[in-house]
Amino acid sequence: MLSRKKLTPKKIFLFVYDPAASLIAMLLAIFIINNGDIPVRQWQIFTSSWFVLPITALIIFTLVGFYDQMWAFARGSQYLILTAGTTLQLILSVLIMQIMDLHFGFSTYVVYWFLLTSAVFLIRFIYRFYSSSVRLKRTGKDRQSQKRVMIVGAGEAGSQLITELKTSMTNRVPLLLIDDNPLILN
Incomplete structure (x- = not known):
């Protein structure tokens, strides 16, 4: 899928950002659910399964089409794809962690999904705002x-x-x- 598409700096940035956002979202979710004090058992689960989140994020987000969209011109349906993609990533991650017998509480996964979806939306909204402001500056001069x-x-x-x-x-x-x-x- 990626071989026929042009690899741009924006795509490379998103390839790095999205998996990193999945790790940070899980750490924040654990931190929030445990009121800032991460129990040793939760930390052990995270350190034993940290690689699942970025790998599933890259696989699902690529298959769903996160990196093929023109986010500067995105409409509502493309943002629904983001919600569906983060939901699928969560489901696949939970299944893999269950198979590995490493799992967090349900509330941790809910907070994780919310944080990840917010992070994925936020970076694309920022990109859209930035590209539209650049476009306005260009057309304003002419x-x-x-x-x-x-x-x-x-x-x-x-x-x-x-x-x-x-x-x-x-x-x-x-x-x-x-x-x-x-x-x-x-």
Whole structure:
């Protein structure tokens, strides 16, 4: 799957960030559940099974498509993929840890899932915000060279076209929408 896709610095960063986030999320979950005092048994379970979390994160996140999305232009369905991916990663990790006879309490897994999902969402939101601010700076400099566009067909296709124009690097600005359906008035 990765061989046919271009490996970019952003993907490399996410390949490192996501597994690290899974480890940090589990450590924080153990810390939170135990009120800041990690029992020796919990620490032993973590040190015996730490490798399960990043390995399952890389496998599941790659298969689900975390690294194939264009996060600068992501929509709701792509963020649902993040939730599904972190849930699958949790399920697979719990199954492997059960087979190894190393497991945490249910509440630890719930807090872990919440922290991991939040971390995965957060880095992608930050990237989206950063890339959109860079894009705005680029288009802001070229105000005189922008071309105003009239879109005929204000339905779903027109809406998609407006989104594409706003998020792409072109100098075209949607200015006017005209619906070509004679059955719709005003």
